[in-house]
Amino acid sequence: MERKIFVIWNPFAGGKALKICKALTEKLSQEDLEYQVFDTNESKSATKTVSEFLDDTFTDLIIIGGDGTINESINGLTHDIPVSVIPAGTGDDFIKNVEIGKSLEQQIQTAISGKIIRIDLGRCNNRKFVNGVGIGFDGQIVEDMASKRVPLLTGHVAYYYHVLRILGGYRERSFEFEIDGVSFNKELILLTIGNGTTFGGGFKLMPDAKVDDGLLEVCEIGKVSGLRRFLNINKLSSGTHGSLREVNFHQAKKVTIRANKNLFAHIDGERMGQPPYEIEIIPKNLTLRVLKQ
Numbered sequence: 001m002e003r004k005i006f007v008i009w010n011p012f013a014g015g016k017a018l019k020i021c022k023a024l025t026e027k028l029s030q031e032d033l034e035y036q037v038f039d040t041n042e043s044k045s046a047t048k049t050v051s052e053f054l055d056d057t058f059t060d061l062i063i064i065g066g067d068g069t070i071n072e073s074i075n076g077l078t079h080d081i082p083v084s085v086i087p088a089g090t091g092d093d094f095i096k097n098v099e100i101g102k103s104l105e106q107q108i109q110t111a112i113s114g115k116i117i118r119i120d121l122g123r124c125n126n127r128k129f130v131n132g133v134g135i136g137f138d139g140q141i142v143e144d145m146a147s148k149r150v151p152l153l154t155g156h157v158a159y160y161y162h163v164l165r166i167l168g169g170y171r172e173r174s175f176e177f178e179i180d181g182v183s184f185n186k187e188l189i190l191l192t193i194g195n196g197t198t199f200g201g202g203f204k205l206m207p208d209a210k211v212d213d214g215l216l217e218v219c220e221i222g223k224v225s226g227l228r229r230f231l232n233i234n235k236l237s238s239g240t241h242g243s244l245r246e247v248n249f250h251q252a253k254k255v256t257i258r259a260n261k262n263l264f265a266h267i268d269g270e271r272m273g274q275p276p277y278e279i280e281i282i283p284k285n286l287t288l289r290v291l292k293q
Contacts, residue, residue: 005035006058008046008073010065010088017088020064020104024086027108040069050076062086062111067094067131071268074121074286075128084111084289091159091201091269094131097211099291106291114289119211121285122195124267124277130286132194132206133272133279135257135265137170137221139190141200142266159200167233168226176258179218179250189221193255193279197239199269207239208249214283218250254280 005028009021021037028035038053040046046065050073054061060082063073066089074083086107087095098119100110122129134142141163172187192199194206194217209217224232224246235241242249257263257275265272 003033003059004057005033005060005062006050006054007035007037007062007064008040008049008069009037009063010040010046010069012040017064020086020088020108023104024062024064024108024111027112031112033112040065040072046072047076051078052076054078060084064088066090066092067268068270070094070130071128071270074130080287082116082287082289084114086111091199093198093201093269094196096198097131097196097209098288099293100289101291110289110291113292115292117212117288117290118284119286119288120195120214121282122193122216122279123282124272124279127267128282128285129195129268130211131196131268132192132199132209133265133267133277134190134192134199134205135263135275135277136173136175136188136190137166138192138199138203138205139263139265139272140166140170142269142271143264146271163200163233167229172223173262174260175220175263176260178254178256179252180254186220187223189224190219191257192219193217193252194219195281203236204239205236205241206249207242212284214281215251215253216255216279216281218252218255220248220250222246222248252281254278 009017038049046069062084063070064086085095101107124133172189175188175191176185192205194209195211197206197209198204205219206217241247257277259276263275
């Protein structure tokens with residue numbers, strides 16, 4: 001069967017994404033591979049674009065963008081084909097879980113002819129995710145970034161600005177949740193459920209998560225005083241926060257979060273709203289190209 005490649009890119013990722021898209025299409029043309037290029041825009045998400053135009057004549061999907069573009073694209077898929085990712089976002093957290101090469105040349109070659117593996121996805125209510133769902137503090141950050149934009153601040157800078165702005169004063173929230181049928185009622189700063197390890201462009205909240213083990217990793221952080229939050233924030237970046245007494249980890253196949261209007265959430269770094277949520281693992285649900293070793 002002749003290959004036909006569906007390329008989707010996010011123009012809002014800036015000049016980096018445009019540069020990648022040009023380099024990729026030049027390589028595809030050199031290798032005499034058939035392809036079509038689609039972009040996202042304010043009126044049409046990647047989910048809508050992929051679901052409308054990626055029919056069964058396409059054999060491959062290449063995504064150029066960040067975690068949000070990946071999330072939208074996989075939620076538009078209606079059949080199983082190899083998916084490749086060339087990172088062009090601000091955080092690019094998901095791609096830290098797999099090896100696709102360091103240089104753009106390596107990443108493009110991986111996207112075209114990389115080794116095929118199968119990885120897990122998560123599902124929150126009816127929406128799939130590649131990396132994870134954050135509820136509480138990290139959900140509030142994404143909510144604030146969407147609703148309280150600061151002129152001239154974008155990407156990592158905007159994220160860290162909102163982290164530091166609310167870190168000291170954010171109060172614990174009441175969480176009612178179940179992990180594989182076991183009920184909990186706790187006062188927590190955050191509850192994060194991950195398929196991948198890293199959130200927010202560098203916070204390694206789930207250091208032991210694996211995208212192919214058939215399990216979700218759950219991190220809960222309880223009451224931490226304002227000063228201790230600032231003193232230990234570096235541990236979230238290094239993934240060593242498990243040494244803190246307020247931190248607990250679980251592994252799960254299903255997590256249920258009860259309704260709570262005081263909690264906000266994100267899914268793969270995108271604004272998600274408020275619970276209730278039913279979150280579960282979908283083992284080996286995505287075909288992905290990675291670097292040949």
